[in-house]
Amino acid sequence: MVLIVEHKATFCRICEPLCGMIATVEDGRLVALRPDKAHPLSAGFACPKGIAFSDVVNDEGRVTTPLRRGPDGFEPVDWDTALDDIAARLAAIHRRDGSGAIGWYFGNPAAFSYSHLLAVFPFVKGLGRRTHLFTSCSQDTSNRLLASQLLYGAPLSVPIPDLPRTELLIMMGSNPVVSHGSFLTTPRIKDRMSDIVKRGGRVVIVDPRRTETAAALEGPELMVGLDLYVNETTAHCDYVLPVTTMYERDDFALVFQNFQTTPFRQASEAVVAPYGQCRSEWDIIAGLTGRLWRRTPMLAVLANRVGGVNVNRLNSTDIADIEPLAGMSRLSGVPVRVEPA
Numbered sequence: 001m002v003l004i005v006e007h008k009a010t011f012c013r014i015c016e017p018l019c020g021m022i023a024t025v026e027d028g029r030l031v032a033l034r035p036d037k038a039h040p041l042s043a044g045f046a047c048p049k050g051i052a053f054s055d056v057v058n059d060e061g062r063v064t065t066p067l068r069r070g071p072d073g074f075e076p077v078d079w080d081t082a083l084d085d086i087a088a089r090l091a092a093i094h095r096r097d098g099s100g101a102i103g104w105y106f107g108n109p110a111a112f113s114y115s116h117l118l119a120v121f122p123f124v125k126g127l128g129r130r131t132h133l134f135t136s137c138s139q140d141t142s143n144r145l146l147a148s149q150l151l152y153g154a155p156l157s158v159p160i161p162d163l164p165r166t167e168l169l170i171m172m173g174s175n176p177v178v179s180h181g182s183f184l185t186t187p188r189i190k191d192r193m194s195d196i197v198k199r200g201g202r203v204v205i206v207d208p209r210r211t212e213t214a215a216a217l218e219g220p221e222l223m224v225g226l227d228l229y230v231n232e233t234t235a236h237c238d239y240v241l242p243v244t245t246m247y248e249r250d251d252f253a254l255v256f257q258n259f260q261t262t263p264f265r266q267a268s269e270a271v272v273a274p275y276g277q278c279r280s281e282w283d284i285i286a287g288l289t290g291r292l293w294r295r296t297p298m299l300a301v302l303a304n305r306v307g308g309v310n311v312n313r314l315n316s317t318d319i320a321d322i323e324p325l326a327g328m329s330r331l332s333g334v335p336v337r338v339e340p341a
């Protein structure tokens, strides 16, 4: 039997630099990741976390089938069973308590996924104007977004330093050598800061005083986790739904087009097919939209427009197709393109 080995250009979506990667795929399995030396900006750089992500993709502990929590722990169920029950319970909560009783949280993996973002905004806000949408920004950068809202009228109008031409860089409360830059998309940020000093400029770091806040939270009535693992958080969920990793989906880091010091565009095809029963988040959201469309006019419009199943799905990672999306910097959530059901 002949082993088919492919080397596919893609990029890391763990954090803002979006480092170029070469994925080694053997017979449809992602076996290794290495930095892409030919990438025009990251130029062969990738951190250990990004390179080790093939271990996450192949981790035996990963959730690859929907799990339902029962009295004796989690048990596998099929997708229709999970989505039907989640939609029915969500509809009951919506009917009884209104849209303010419903919230969605997403972290970095979603922020770097155009399809997740374009699906979740209309779905959550389609359920009603009182729904809650939380992101990792709600935890660590809400002050920056609020400042932009107050100064410029839009939270995502974030000023980006012109690093290649900066003479004095003052950073308060950030540590980009470790974080690789937050809310700033610039591969090799350590080199870019060194360049400022080499040009005769200055880089000034102001360390923040660290504080910690403990919060006691009351558990929600229905909690659904879209995750790679059963972890300390998702262990409390009623369902854990298996999602694709970044290498099992096509992608374009839509929202981060606003935060680049040197503008660039990169899109990637999926380098391997979804493992197990894993689905992309947009697909799961579409499944819920198709089951909940009677709840609000907005969801009915969405379900009707897309045949009740597939929403917000780009057919292509061609830059010519994707480029118009970059203009949607306010993330209006309006579906840009749909597939027939």
Ligand code: SF4
Residues within 6 Å of the ligand: 012, 013, 014, 015, 016, 017, 018, 019, 045, 046, 047, 048, 049, 050, 051, 180
């Ligand atoms: S710096 Fe961020 S984007 Fe680059 S390889 Fe590491 S985790 Fe991935």
